[in-house]
Amino acid sequence: MFVTAVESRPAGVLGTTPAHRPLGARVGAFVALTKPRIIELLLMSTVPVMFLAQRGVPNLLLVLEVVIGGYLSAGGANALNMYIDRDIDAVMSRTERRPLVTGMVAPREALVFGIALGAVSTLWLGLLVNWLASGLALTGYLFYVFVYTLGLKRRTTQNIVWGGIAGCMPVLVGWAAVTGSLTWAPVVLFLVIFFWTPPHYYPLSMKVREDYEKAGVPMLPVTAGNVTVARHIVAYSWIMVAVSLALWPLDHTSWLYPTAAVLLGAFWIKEAHGLQARAKAGVVGAKLKEMRLFHWSITYLTLLMVAIAVDPFLR
Numbered sequence: 001m002f003v004t005a006v007e008s009r010p011a012g013v014l015g016t017t018p019a020h021r022p023l024g025a026r027v028g029a030f031v032a033l034t035k036p037r038i039i040e041l042l043l044m045s046t047v048p049v050m051f052l053a054q055r056g057v058p059n060l061l062l063v064l065e066v067v068i069g070g071y072l073s074a075g076g077a078n079a080l081n082m083y084i085d086r087d088i089d090a091v092m093s094r095t096e097r098r099p100l101v102t103g104m105v106a107p108r109e110a111l112v113f114g115i116a117l118g119a120v121s122t123l124w125l126g127l128l129v130n131w132l133a134s135g136l137a138l139t140g141y142l143f144y145v146f147v148y149t150l151g152l153k154r155r156t157t158q159n160i161v162w163g164g165i166a167g168c169m170p171v172l173v174g175w176a177a178v179t180g181s182l183t184w185a186p187v188v189l190f191l192v193i194f195f196w197t198p199p200h201y202y203p204l205s206m207k208v209r210e211d212y213e214k215a216g217v218p219m220l221p222v223t224a225g226n227v228t229v230a231r232h233i234v235a236y237s238w239i240m241v242a243v244s245l246a247l248w249p250l251d252h253t254s255w256l257y258p259t260a261a262v263l264l265g266a267f268w269i270k271e272a273h274g275l276q277a278r279a280k281a282g283v284v285g286a287k288l289k290e291m292r293l294f295h296w297s298i299t300y301l302t303l304l305m306v307a308i309a310v311d312p313f314l315r
Contacts, residue, residue, distance in 0.1 A: 021104055029099035033082055033110055034075030034117070042074050042170045043067055044302060045193060048309035049174035049186060052251070055312045058178050062129065066177045069125035070170060073137040076117025077144040077166070083110040084149050088215035094208055114145075125173075133176040140169030157220045160205070164197030185251040188243060189308075193301075195240035199233040199272060200297035203290040226288065230276035233293070237272040241265030244304065254314040260307035264300050271296050 046066060050058040082089065082100050086107060089095035099105040105113075118141050126134035148163030168190045175186035202220060205212060206229055209221040221229050244265060248258040271293045278288050 025104060029102075029104040030113060032099050033079040033105060033113060034071070035078040035082075036075075038078065039071055039074045041298070041301070042167060043070055044305055045189075046070055046170040046174040048305040049171045049189060050178050051309040051312055052185065053175045053178035055315075062177060065128045066125070066133070066174060069121050069129065069134075070137060070173060072117045072121035072124060073141050074170075076114045076121060077141045079110050079114030079117060080145045081149045083107055083114060084145075085153075086110075088154075088217060091215040092208070092211035094211055125177075129177045130180050132180060132182075133173045136169055136172045136176055140166045140173075143169075154217055157218050157223050159217075160201050160219070161198050164194055164201075167197060168193045185247060188247045188250055191243045192240060192247075192304075195236050195243055196297065196301060199236045199240065199268075200294065200301075202229055202233050203275070203292075203294040203297075206288070206290045207294075226279040226284070227276075230272075230279040234269075234272045234276050237268055241269060252315075253311050256314050257307050257311040260304060264303055268296065268300050 047063060050063055050066065082098055085095075086098075086100040089098050090101045095101070100107060100110055118138070121141070122134050122138045124134075125137055144163070144166035148159065148166060152159040152163050171189040171193060172182060172186050176182060205219040206221045206226065209219070212219045213222045220232065241261070244261045245258060247253060248261070275288070275290060275293050
């Protein structure tokens with residue numbers, strides 16, 4: 001079922017004997033399989049939405065249960081992603097130290113680990129939170145593994161666009177955990193993250209374009225020039241900011257959220273157009289400053305989610 005397509009040096013060439021796989025390093029390797037830094041972003045979009053749904057402070061035990069369940073679900077999907085992509089991870093310099101490439105974790109171990117985390121998270125959220133939240137988390141898990149990793153990543157430049165749907169699910173999970181239902185408000189936030197994902201990830205993929213090209217992954221910067229990529233970034237950025245403002249009338253927020261959305265969005269648009277201008281001028285290398293927008297994108301989402309969490313207390 002899990003078929004790899006890139007010829008490379010064999011994964012698992014380091015640390016293949018027990019002497020090279022001490023317990024502490026092994027534990028750390030399994031944690032690394034879950035991609036904790038990526039999950040931080042996912043949870044950052046889950047908890048604030050729970051405050052918005054509750055119109056105040058949600059049950060803290062419920063928050064803990066959702067955070068644990070969300071980590072298990074996303075971690076399981078990430079582990080399977082590393083299992084499937086272990087061949088191209090061995091080719092790219094930014095991923096060549098991942099546990100499956102070094103041999104700190106065996107492929108079968110990663111496969112079982114990823115499936116087990118997905119199963120446990122589904123039962124955890126279903127039994128302790130509610131089955132709607134559980135089903136939404138499972139949908140994100142399956143979408144990331146089967147649609148993005150197996151279906152889109154190696155086949156189309158639209159991989160990160162539609163594959164990003166998996167990363168949008170946490171806002172729905174957070175809302176469903178509190179209310180047991182879905183309304184237009186979480187759908188708007190889902191769309192904000194959907195349109196945030198391409199202009200968040202494209203600058204990074206511009207930076208590591210040679211890695212993706214070497215691995216045969218058709219990220220947009222591999223198949224198109226910087227000007228085209230920057231044009232896409234600007235287009236998605238404008239849509240993202242426009243969609244973010246739709247939450248104000250739909251959820252009747254206070255002055256804080258729309259003010260934050262306008263100010264943060266204006267700065268984002270400025271940075272996106274700045275990148276486009278540099279690309280049009282033929283700037284390359286460090287002077288292109290594509291990572292400036294990547295780092296700002298994380299700050300943008302963090303501050304927007306803080307505004308979402310605080311806004312209910314100002315109504």
